[in-house]
Amino acid sequence: MDWLPALIAGLGLPAAATAVGLGWRARSGRLRETAGAVGAETEAAALDxxxxALGSAATLVQFSTVCCSRCPGTARQLAGVAADYExxxxxxxxLTHRADLADRFHVLQTPTTLILDADGxxxxxxxxxxxxxxxxxxxDRLTTRRTRVAS
Structure with missing residues (x-):
């Protein structure tokens, strides 16, 4: 084997993998605001x-699976956040036995969280x-509150 292609592969592939991993890590956990389709079925209705089951101001919907190691901790955190707000x-x-919901909501990883407004x-x-x-x-923006309920 020629040494130059081997050197490029030996240094280039780990560098590329590191760049992809850092990009993935930067995106993970980031909140993306979305606009629900007007007149379409609400996400709350699609989830039955x-x-x-819905909050009067907002609902935090967490998609989990049995195999997810980060889901129990996320559930505790989100329950704590919900308790901070009226x-x-x-x-x-x-989603362990609900592949239809994973497809419907395009869930590619767990946990995945949706924030629903008062209308679902x-x-x-x-x-x-x-x-x-x-x-x-x-x-804070959804509930139009500047401060959270004191615990």
Missing amino acids: LGPD GVRHVEVD RQSARIGGVPRLDAVHDHL
Whole structure:
């Protein structure tokens, strides 16, 4: 084997893999605001979440699986965030036996979190473990509150 292609492969492939990994890590947990389609079925209806399961101001919907090691910790964090706000609820949806929901909501990793507004429409999406400061900022805007409920 010629030494120059071997050197390029030996140094280039790890560098490329590192760059891809750093890019993936930077995107994971980032909140992306979304606009729900007007007139379409709400995300709450597609998930069969009735009015009693939804928060009056917002709902944090966490998609999890049995094999997900980060999902229990994320569920505890999101439940704590929901407790900080009046009218915000946390709902966990297990996708282990619900591939139809994973397809419908384009879930490629768990945990994935949707933030639904008071009408049950998606207003934000987070792939991976959420960055809590971004979740708090988004909920502050959704609930039109400047301060959170003191614990």
